[in-house]
Amino acid sequence: MFGGGGGLNPRKMKQMMKQMGIDVTEIDAEEVIIRTEDHDLVFDDAEVTKMDARGQETYQIVGDPTEQAQGELASADADAGADAGDADDTDEGIPQDDIDIVVARTGAREDEARAALKANDGDLAAAVDQLE
Structure with a gap:
């Protein structure tokens, strides 16, 4: 990353990145x-x-x-869901985890997140874009 970085102290690297305005998580x-x-x-x-x-x-x-x-x-996810008794899926086949992600990311209501996911064929990124 930085020329000859083999001997660069990780703490020093974090400090340099922070000075450059880069936050690493x-x-x-x-x-x-x-x-x-x-x-x-x-x-x-x-x-x-x-x-x-x-x-x-x-x-x-x-x-x-x-x-x-x-x-x-x-299809592997669907099989796993069937084995688990479909506990995570809603009646539209949209996983509750996906709905939760869209709600957390956008602040939308659960029904709005579900509708956006359904309208975008389950595409999380497209649903988030639609609601933002």
């Missing part, structure tokens, strides 16, 4: 999914770091992803 992520047009990249137990540099948020993911065919993850 570790995120305790259980799973990270990157959805592409052709496949999904699934990171289990990934190390996720969020860097906020003057309002511009950047996420760094470190881990070994598994590549899954498009839709394979959704």
